[in-house]
Amino acid sequence: AQSVTQLDSHVSVSEGTPVLLRCNYSSSYSPSLFWYVQHPNKGLQLLLKYTSAATLVKGINGFEAEFKKSETSFHLTKPSAHMSDAAEYFCVKAGTASKLTFGTGTRLQVTL
Amino acid sequence: SQTIHQWPATLVQPVGSPLSLECTVEGTSNPNLYWYRQAAGRGLQLLFYSVGIGQISSEVPQNLSASRPQDRQFILSSKKLLLSDSGFYLCAWSVGSGRQETQYFGPGTRLLVL
Numbered sequence: 001a002q003s004v005t006q007l008d009s010h011v012s013v014s015e016g017t018p019v020l021l022r023c024n025y026s027s028s029y030s031p032s033l034f035w036y037v038q039h040p041n042k043g044l045q046l047l048l049k050y051t052s053a054a055t056l057v058k059g060i061n062g063f064e065a066e067f068k069k070s071e072t073s074f075h076l077t078k079p080s081a082h083m084s085d086a087a088e089y090f091c092v093k094a095g096t097a098s099k100l101t102f103g104t105g106t107r108l109q110v111t112l
Numbered sequence: 113s114q115t116i117h118q119w120p121a122t123l124v125q126p127v128g129s130p131l132s133l134e135c136t137v138e139g140t141s142n143p144n145l146y147w148y149r150q151a152a153g154r155g156l157q158l159l160f161y162s163v164g165i166g167q168i169s170s171e172v173p174q175n176l177s178a179s180r181p182q183d184r185q186f187i188l189s190s191k192k193l194l195l196s197d198s199g200f201y202l203c204a205w206s207v208g209s210g211r212q213e214t215q216y217f218g219p220g221t222r223l224l225v226l
Contacts, residue, residue: 032211032213034214036217041200041220041222042219042220043118043202043217043218043219043220044156044202044204044217045217046214046216049214051211051212052211090155090156094211094213098144098146098161098206098209098213098215099158100156100158100215102155102156103155104154104155105155
């Protein structure tokens with residue numbers, strides 16, 4: 001099955017420490033991949049997207065992700081967490097006919 | 113720049129009552145439009161999508177329907193709400209196709225059916 005797996009449902013980091021949110025995908029081709037962030041009771045905001053150009057993708061708010069075809073991974077990282085980064089993060093794969101496959105989400109908690 | 117609006121932001125409705133949620137997009141023409149539902153603690157489920165006026169595709173058989181009366185307007189409706197219709201409803205838009213297509217989401221409507 002074509003799917004997206006977010007390996008951690010919950011990640012907790014201290015403010016100022018690195019963030020790593022893991023995502024693996026399955027696909028018979030190199031898909032377009034996205035990371036979205038959702039703050040409580042808000043819509044999804046696009047952080048970054050991979051569409052087959054550079055494998056290291058830089059996004060907003062200091063986030064970046066690296067597409068690794070050999071590992072079928074698209075992990076999201078940030079060098080230094082900020083309190084405002086606390087939110088739910090979704091890894092998303094684009095399929096055919098504009099259909100998106102969503103991961104189950106990772107809740108990021110940032111502590112002082 | 114493009115913006116997407118949804119209203120109302122929050123809605124509390126009794127079981128059996130009708131529903132109408134509206135989504136409008138500004139700053140673009142002929143967008144693809146989408147309705148998603150996000151149940152509490154769960155991921156997003158695609159409900160409907162539209163590639164043009166009057167063109168609606170339904171993804172999941174359910175108590176809901178969608179309409180697109182204008183190019184940048186997408187409406188989600190129900191004649192009689194069920195308890196299971198509670199959730200967070202998100203509208204999204206995109207342009208283009210293939211690898212260049214990216215969906216952008218609205219602020220959402222929180223629906224509670226009692």
